[in-house]
Amino acid sequence: MTGIIQDKILATTSLDKDLAAIAEKVQNKERLTDEEGLLLFEKGDISFLGTLANSIRERMHGNKTYFNRNFHIEPTNVCVFTCNFCSYSRVYAHRDEGWELTQQQMLDIVKKYDNQPVTEVHIVGGVHPKMNLEFFAELLRKIKEHRPELHIKGFTAVELDYMFRKAKKTIEEGMKYLHEAGLDSLPGGGAEIFHPEIREQICADKVDANGWLKIHETAHLLDMHSNATMLYGHIEKYVHRIDHMSRLRSLQDKTKGFNTFIPLKFRNKDNDMSHVPESSIIEDMKMYAVARIYLDNFPHLKAYWPMLGRKSAQLTLSFGVNDLDGTIDDTTKIYSMAGSEEQAPSMSTAELVSLIKQAKRQPVERGTLYNEIRDYSDIRLSEVNSILN
Ligand code: V47
Ligand code: SF4
Numbered sequence: 001m002t003g004i005i006q007d008k009i010l011a012t013t014s015l016d017k018d019l020a021a022i023a024e025k026v027q028n029k030e031r032l033t034d035e036e037g038l039l040l041f042e043k044g045d046i047s048f049l050g051t052l053a054n055s056i057r058e059r060m061h062g063n064k065t066y067f068n069r070n071f072h073i074e075p076t077n078v079c080v081f082t083c084n085f086c087s088y089s090r091v092y093a094h095r096d097e098g099w100e101l102t103q104q105q106m107l108d109i110v111k112k113y114d115n116q117p118v119t120e121v122h123i124v125g126g127v128h129p130k131m132n133l134e135f136f137a138e139l140l141r142k143i144k145e146h147r148p149e150l151h152i153k154g155f156t157a158v159e160l161d162y163m164f165r166k167a168k169k170t171i172e173e174g175m176k177y178l179h180e181a182g183l184d185s186l187p188g189g190g191a192e193i194f195h196p197e198i199r200e201q202i203c204a205d206k207v208d209a210n211g212w213l214k215i216h217e218t219a220h221l222l223d224m225h226s227n228a229t230m231l232y233g234h235i236e237k238y239v240h241r242i243d244h245m246s247r248l249r250s251l252q253d254k255t256k257g258f259n260t261f262i263p264l265k266f267r268n269k270d271n272d273m274s275h276v277p278e279s280s281i282i283e284d285m286k287m288y289a290v291a292r293i294y295l296d297n298f299p300h301l302k303a304y305w306p307m308l309g310r311k312s313a314q315l316t317l318s319f320g321v322n323d324l325d326g327t328i329d330d331t332t333k334i335y336s337m338a339g340s341e342e343q344a345p346s347m348s349t350a351e352l353v354s355l356i357k358q359a360k361r362q363p364v365e366r367g368t369l370y371n372e373i374r375d376y377s378d379i380r381l382s383e384v385n386s387i388l389n
Helices: 003-011 017-027 034-042 046-061 092-095 103-112 133-146 157-166 171-181 196-202 210-222 238-255 281-294 310-316 333-339 350-360 379-388
Strands: 062-066 070-073 120-123 151-154 225-232 258-265 323-326 362-366 371-374
Touching: 017 034, 017 046, 034 238, 034 281, 046 281, 062 350, 070 103, 092 333, 103 133, 133 157, 133 171, 157 171, 157 210, 171 210, 210 225, 210 238, 225 238, 225 362, 238 258, 238 281, 258 281, 310 350, 323 350, 350 362, 350 379
Parallel strands: 062 323, 062 362, 070 120, 120 151, 225 258
Antiparallel strands: 362 371
């Protein structure tokens, strides 16, 4: 935020004195305490939060808004766990209702993109009792053999924890093994809400907070980067959100290995939490803004449009977000099954670039690790559709 706007905020006579003190800290690039983070959720309205978050976003990235060209592979939706919010998984006993891809089928998905300029494959799925460490190591080797430059971002800490324990490997041994087989980085899934009070009610049987954090820490120590998510807008309270982000901020201080924080909006269709209402758009924007303000050591904040919907995702670009994930190409079912309005999530590069330009931001295609591939500033909004596809 420019000094003038900041001064205007601070001079607003009606501004709560606690919020004014927070705005001042943000201006001076000082870290907020957990109590101040909580205060933002409790007292901050969206125009205040949006202005502060946007000032930080512009200080860090100017108008740049990143996206990548990627596709997903979901090896299976059969899962040994029973997260109550999950609309996607099928227990092993009902595996006939789900899917289980062979290595060849997954390799065929990779080959479908042979002539396309994708840079990343995101592999994530259920935890299948028969798809083990060796199965996935072999898959990684085959993908790398076929297309060495394709970045493989794969497996949530939940999948990894199960794989390593089953193979009787330590986290370090298992991680090194997969890294050598071709795994480049980890996605942020499986974090949900760390606090045990909530975790026990929504996903009691999978890896706990410390286990999740340990897996990411181990990846970071091996020089692999990762992302972190938080499933918000269900039964958790603001204090649990701050607790979640506080644990992430502490680990990031130690390793600097996280690239991106991704708040994931809870969707309530066809799961055991369908009675829980979904959050309002106001709550969604507050969530993104507070994340940007509180997580001062996370370089990027991502709105995952297939889950949020593209219109809300576009709006988040004024609430601290500087990344919209990727083209996806209709290769994920997690959110359409949970009730997202994006039933067949796919956006062409032209659509993503237009969406970003309409919000008066600067679209930049990136690789997974935020290396810049192409800046689209030179193309006018009116020309996007005729020049790009
Ligand atoms: O951990 C499952 C979430 C996550 C629902 O790192 C739900 O770049 C909302 O982590 N409503 C997996 N969310 C997906 C994920 C991800 C996605 C995109 C990019 C990245 C990245 C990571 O999906 C799970 C869980 O939190 N999820 N069910 C639901 N009903
Ligand atoms: Fe399994 Fe993941 Fe669904 Fe939980 S969220 S039931 S771990 S697929």
